[in-house]
Amino acid sequence: MSRTAYERIETLLNCGALHPGQVVSQRELVDMTGATLASIRIAIPRLEAEGLLQTLPKRGLMVPSLDVAFVRDAYQLRQMIEVGAIEHAATSLQPGQIAAWIERHETLLDLLVQDRHREISAELQALDWSMHESIVAAMGNKLIDNTYRVTSIKTRMVVQSRLQITSDNARRVLEEHLAFLRPLANRDIDSARAALSQHISNSLDLALGARN
Template sequence: MAYDSIEDLLNNGGLKPGDVVSQRELMEKTGATLGAVREAIPRLEAEGLLITLPKRGLMVPSLDITFVRDAYQMRTMIEMTSVPFAIKHISKSVIAGWIDWHNSAIDHLDRGDEEVAQRLQRLDWDIHLQMVSAIGNALITNVYRVTSIKTRMVGQSRIRVTPANASRVIGEHLAFLNPLYAGDEVEATKALCQHIDNSLTLALGGTL
């Protein structure tokens, strides 16, 4: 639970690159016990999500543009590989549920609903992770998950889903979810690649 709470802080900007925190501050931020925080730290360090600074505390690593480019290249390779596995192993009922949620969210976004945008953000992360998990390789899934956290840390303000951009995100999602549901590997892969390319452009400070 302590690890998951710290991961949420990294994903959502509660901890930003360059931040230095103590174990007690992490305890206060997460609501976990000090012992639980201490148990989570070695895993976070091994994954490169925290760095111990002797006598200072723990630092969230700073990551540069080169890392972002490399991370998105790896993300593209992994996610393109995942499409046929997702078609085979993710049930149509699950994909249909994703599609229905996106379609029903559109009206709420027209009213600038921040809560719906936040739910879309979490669903975005979950859809991509479930597709990668469908490959059935725990090593690939973990590398993808950790790399995704790092890219979110770098581009928090640029790639975050908001009411202003949520309609675009929904359109990009439906562009690959509909063919995924239909079992059309070619179209799903093409649309997914475009979605990732758009995210990279934004993460690097560009516009669409």
């Protein structure tokens, strides 16, 4: 039950239903998650230990505020982990999985040509998150998996209010993903690393508002 409560709070943080600086009570978390009060109370220490919630005496729980310096550090960490995971992904991921990602990206690009970016935005976001997490998971290192997951949640908390999925942004993400997925499918590790590194650098620029 506490795991379910934790995962539901994690979802609220990921989607922006809980945002940096927001203060909530345990009872409000019960209402927002549908979990029991007991399971919420069990989940809170883990969320606090990971820096996803802070207890404010007599006030409740606050979603921590994170600054631009954190975003830069987070993307640097992301780049180190993901680029380092590429070789593992090339050997550990099933070829069918990479091929399926490529096929889905190409399909979504075709839908963008039809000006359907609003229709695909939720799928693109879910695909983006799950694909990057799968690449990291290919290393088989649970400590790295957890560090990457928590850092990703915090990054989304900071930048989600700035990022809007427009047709141009969606196309950029899809094309940059394909730029490393195609060489990854061909076991061209160096090209996949270079393209992934560039993708993460571009994503940092966008997160900091450098360009649309």
